[in-house]
Amino acid sequence: MADLSNIKEHAEVIGADGVHVGTVDRVEGDRIKLTKKDSGAEVEGAEPSHAGHHHYIDGGLVAEVEGDTVRLSANADVAVTFETEEDGSAI
Template sequence: MLHNDIQAHMDVVGADDLPVGTVDRLDGDHIMLARTGPEAGGRHHLVPLAWVEEVDDKVRLSLLSDDAMAQWQATEP
């Protein structure tokens, strides 16, 4: 399964190849993104593993980057 290939510090990009964030760790059936990236605004965000289309040198989502960021779950600060 693809989630076995997902590692900390990998870039996460949308279907448009634009950045969504950086993997902090896996959290159940979600990827927790690092809160330090410019897209994160100082908060962790959760992206469902169901959105993962492909994993190579990056985690590639099936959604466009703007759509992914509009729908991700923010964690408490």
């Protein structure tokens, strides 16, 4: 797992395939909180009914952090299936 302390607010989160997954709101513990507006709901395979609220990405999916970009170890369509709600429950 990459060092999550290097993740900046409003950094772009992309899958291993380079596809946009979301935008960082902030890091909370070992998870990345995505912004409500841009929380992966537009990625093919994501459930549109889950738009409009925060989603979380497990820090274990982070492959690397480069400046304002967080690259995940999974392709975007797979990564969104691992997103969780605030309470940690699956989406």
